[in-house]
Amino acid sequence: MEALGECIELRREREGATIASEDFAVWWAGGRHELEERRALENYFFNDPEFDDAVHPSCMSYKQRYEHALTKGTKFLAKLREWQRSRRAQQPKGKEEHELEGAEDSVNIKLLYDYRMLLSGPVGTALFQQSFPLRLHFSMFLPTLLSQGNAEQQRRWVGRAWRLDGIVGTYAQTELGHGSYIRGLETRADYDAEREQFVLNTPTLSAYKWWPGGLGQTANMVVVLAQLYIRGKHHGLQQFLVRIRDEQTHEPLPGIDVGDIGPKLGANGVNNGFLGFRNVRIPRDQMLMKNAQVLADGRFVQAAQPLLVYGTMVFVRVMIVRDVMFGLLQAATIATRYSLVRRQSPIEPNAPEPQILDHVTQQAKILPQIARGICYRLAADVLWAIYQRVMQQLEAAGPNNSNGGRELPELHALSCCLKAVCTEGAAEGIDVLRKACGGHGYMSSANFDSIQGLASAAFTYEGEHTVLLLQTARFLLRQHLDALKRKVLPASVTYLRNASPLSWSDNLLENVARALEISAAAQLREAWQWQQEQRQHGKHTEQQANNLSGRRLTAAATLHGHAYLARNAIKQLEQLRRNVQPALYELLQQLVELFVLHTFLRQLGAVLKWNRNGISSKQLQQLEQRYEQLLGALRPNALALVDGFDFHDRVLGSTLGCWDGRVYERLMAEARRNPLNQEAVNSSYHTHLQPLFRCKL
Numbered sequence: 272m273e274a275l276g277e278c279i280e281l282r283r284e285r286e287g288a289t290i291a292s293e294d295f296a297v298w299w300a301g302g303r304h305e306l307e308e309r310r311a312l313e314n315y316f317f318n319d320p321e322f323d324d325a326v327h328p329s330c331m332s333y334k335q336r337y338e339h340a341l342t343k344g345t346k347f348l349a350k351l352r353e354w355q356r357s358r359r360a361q362q363p364k365g366k367e368e369h370e371l372e373g374a375e376d377s378v379n380i381k382l383l384y385d386y387r388m389l390l391s392g393p394v395g396t397a398l399f400q401q402s403f404p405l406r407l408h409f410s411m412f413l414p415t416l417l418s419q420g421n422a423e424q425q426r427r428w429v430g431r432a433w434r435l436d437g438i439v440g441t442y443a444q445t446e447l448g449h450g451s452y453i454r455g456l457e458t459r460a461d462y463d464a465e466r467e468q469f470v471l472n473t474p475t476l477s478a479y480k481w482w483p484g485g486l487g488q489t490a491n492m493v494v495v496l497a498q499l500y501i502r503g504k505h506h507g508l509q510q511f512l513v514r515i516r517d518e519q520t521h522e523p524l525p526g527i528d529v530g531d532i533g534p535k536l537g538a539n540g541v542n543n544g545f546l547g548f549r550n551v552r553i554p555r556d557q558m559l560m561k562n563a564q565v566l567a568d569g570r571f572v573q574a575a576q577p578l579l580v581y582g583t584m585v586f587v588r589v590m591i592v593r594d595v596m597f598g599l600l601q602a603a604t605i606a607t608r609y610s611l612v613r614r615q616s617p618i619e620p621n622a623p624e625p626q627i628l629d630h631v632t633q634q635a636k637i638l639p640q641i642a643r644g645i646c647y648r649l650a651a652d653v654l655w656a657i658y659q660r661v662m663q664q665l666e667a668a669g670p671n672n673s674n675g676g677r678e679l680p681e682l683h684a685l686s687c688c689l690k691a692v693c694t695e696g697a698a699e700g701i702d703v704l705r706k707a708c709g710g711h712g713y714m715s716s717a718n719f720d721s722i723q724g725l726a727s728a729a730f731t732y733e734g735e736h737t738v739l740l741l742q743t744a745r746f747l748l749r750q751h752l753d754a755l756k757r758k759v760l761p762a763s764v765t766y767l768r769n770a771s772p773l774s775w776s777d778n779l780l781e782n783v784a785r786a787l788e789i790s791a792a793a794q795l796r797e798a799w800q801w802q803q804e805q806r807q808h809g810k811h812t813e814q815q816a817n818n819l820s821g822r823r824l825t826a827a828a829t830l831h832g833h834a835y836l837a838r839n840a841i842k843q844l845e846q847l848r849r850n851v852q853p854a855l856y857e858l859l860q861q862l863v864e865l866f867v868l869h870t871f872l873r874q875l876g877a878v879l880k881w882n883r884n885g886i887s888s889k890q891l892q893q894l895e896q897r898y899e900q901l902l903g904a905l906r907p908n909a910l911a912l913v914d915g916f917d918f919h920d921r922v923l924g925s926t927l928g929c930w931d932g933r934v935y936e937r938l939m940a941e942a943r944r945n946p947l948n949q950e951a952v953n954s955s956y957h958t959h960l961q962p963l964f965r966c967k968l
């Protein structure tokens with residue numbers, strides 16, 4: 272579209288803001304250098320016409336979309352490596368943070384994290400609004416090789432995989448018949464000691480692998496989760512590295528039945544696939560053997576503490592919290608800019624129509640989502656720091672030493688809980704933001720469909736929502752029992768030891784955070800008591816009692832997640848006081864407060880249930896007043912704030928959300944670009960509509 276410059280509404284908003292969006296952008300990016308680097312990387316890609324889409328991807332067929340995503344994906348990876356090489360060459364000798372040449376010992380989990388952040392961060396999102404088929408190679412396949420392969424296997428495979436040297440991989444766990452209950456997986460790997468090989472089979476239709484990203488037409492190797500049998504004896508689930516397509520021709524290898532599972536609600540660039548095995552043989556050294564081994568003669572050796580098995584899962588969940596935060600803030604930026612351009616319905620009779628963000632109800636839809644995204648980010652940063660610390664402890668202690676894993680149960684529970692609560696919150700928030708844009712929000716060119724599609728997928732994959740909450744609840748129950756015994760508790764659950772009721776003080780944030788913690792602790796206690804009752808009086812087994820308590824347990828885990836997010840945001844704010852300028856600090860303070868109050872109001876039913884005598888209606892009224900005051904206080908900086916996320920227009924991919932606010936021009940331009948509008952009369956008129964007119968029903 273021809274550049275018309277910034278529209279008048281957005282210009283006035285920018286002039287009237289009390290903070291400089293650039294200051295916010297520097298903080299958000301983690302520093303001036305980081306911000307400039309990211310912008311330079313974006314320019315490097317976005318100024319290259321090879322990455323422009325001639326047709327909006329929503330107008331492509333499913334097959335075209337795959338071919339388009341793969342074409343762009345391969346160019347993207349090649350260009351990204353070029354960029355990294357040139358950046359490394361510019362660095363003073365010895366200052367390289369990572370050796371990117373692909374030597375197997377230089378590809379580490381931090382490198383993969385950074386790389387994965389590039390793929391799902393601004394540039395990756397801009398180029399692939401519905402993701403792309405090579406993503407799983409970096410987000411699951413390589414991390415699994417690193418965390419589950421022994422030293423020899425890493426030497427053999429990791430460097431090649433990093434360089435895409437004849438290897439594109441994915442991670443195949445889920446089957447047609449089983450996802451959450453992984454012990455129910457049916458794929459078999461039988462060890463043949465004579466030939467020192469495993470034989471893989473898909474015994475039933477429900478044993479077909481189903482879902483792995485990139486599996487359909489892209490991957491030529493997979494990490495497969497299968498039930499191991501040695502001389503007919505079962506040895507649990509193990510991971511196997513299997514080549515499924517010929518390295519040269521890409522033809523499926525003998526015994527391999529592979530294909531794409533078809534279009535989905537979203538994430539349609541991913542090429543999710545199905546996979547079956549018929550007597551597929553792989554050498555013994557292709558079982559990933561960091562934690563368990565099969566010796567040549569068929570002896571099975573299990574590591575004493577297979578703690579590192581959790582590593583990949585936790586790693587991916589940490590990244591998912593960041594992914595959905597990113598999607599939520601993309602959506603919030605689009606809705607904010609649109610709400611400042613769109614005018615509707617005078618507030619005073621005979622007054623001009625206001626920008627819709629001046630309707631307080633619109634502020635209440637949009638501003639809390641911005642606050643939420645920022646507080647999710649504060650939690651994701653903490654989670655990543657804990658993850659790195661725990662993994663270092665584990666590596667230092669070695670696989671057979673349980674001491675190194677002291678913090679692992681807490682990390683595991685926290686990553687389950689935050690993944691569940693944040694994906695749900697983000698998916699809900701994106702939907703609120705889409706609806707806040709009225710009819711135009713429903714256009715594919717507004718891009719809420721792609722953003723929502725990715726967040727909704729994250730709600731389910733890498734641990735289904737309810738299942739993760741139940742896992743969190745199991746951890747919380749153990750902590751509850753430890754609290755009764757006055758034991759020292761992990762940091763995230765110390766509140767379980769505090770039995771004092773809510774005492775409302777002048778510190779509103781503290782009151783609210785404490786009310787959420789009391790609710791979580793009380794809900795947990797009630798779930799536990801109910802469980803005990805089901806066992807003692809209802810004569811149910813432990814498992815039946817767990818099932819009967821499921822609703823109460825998931826409610827406790829959800830409340831724990833909200834309480835943690837609120838408490839963490841308050842704590843991080845304290846740290847920020849020392850690190851940011853006063854104007855920015857004031858803005859962040861308002862945002863954290865809005866988030867905490869919003870969380871409280873959304874959980875009001877549970878909070879009132881568990882703090883019956885602690886909160887009066889007058890206190891609630893004061894709280895609501897403060898909430899509305901905050902909306903009003905944030906309103907003048909709404910645009911400066913979302914500008915500060917520094918999303919390039921390409922990253923938002925939205926006719927409604929561009930920096931210049933030229934919403935109507937863009938909607939019309941995108942409609943005109945639609946392939947249906949490339950001819951005045953469509954051929955189906957002559958073949959179908961005209962004959963119908965002629966026969967006159």
Ligand SMILES: Cc1cc2nc3c(=O)[nH]c(=O)nc-3n(C[C@H](O)[C@H](O)[C@H](O)COP(=O)(O)OP(=O)(O)OC[C@H]3O[C@@H](n4cnc5c(N)ncnc54)[C@H](O)[C@@H]3O)c2cc1C
Binds near residue numbers: 483484735736737
């Ligand atoms: C976009 C996308 C990408 C994916 N990518 C991959 C991939 O790359 N590799 C891969 O292996 N898999 C992948 N998956 C699969 C994903 O990991 C599974 O879908 C997920 O683990 C959930 O399993 P399921 O589909 O079998 O759901 P189910 O487990 O069948 O869940 C259905 C319902 O049953 C409930 N339920 C299940 N168990 C319990 C329980 N114990 N207690 C209470 N309720 C329960 C759930 O809460 C849910 O409401 C992907 C999925 C999606 C949507």
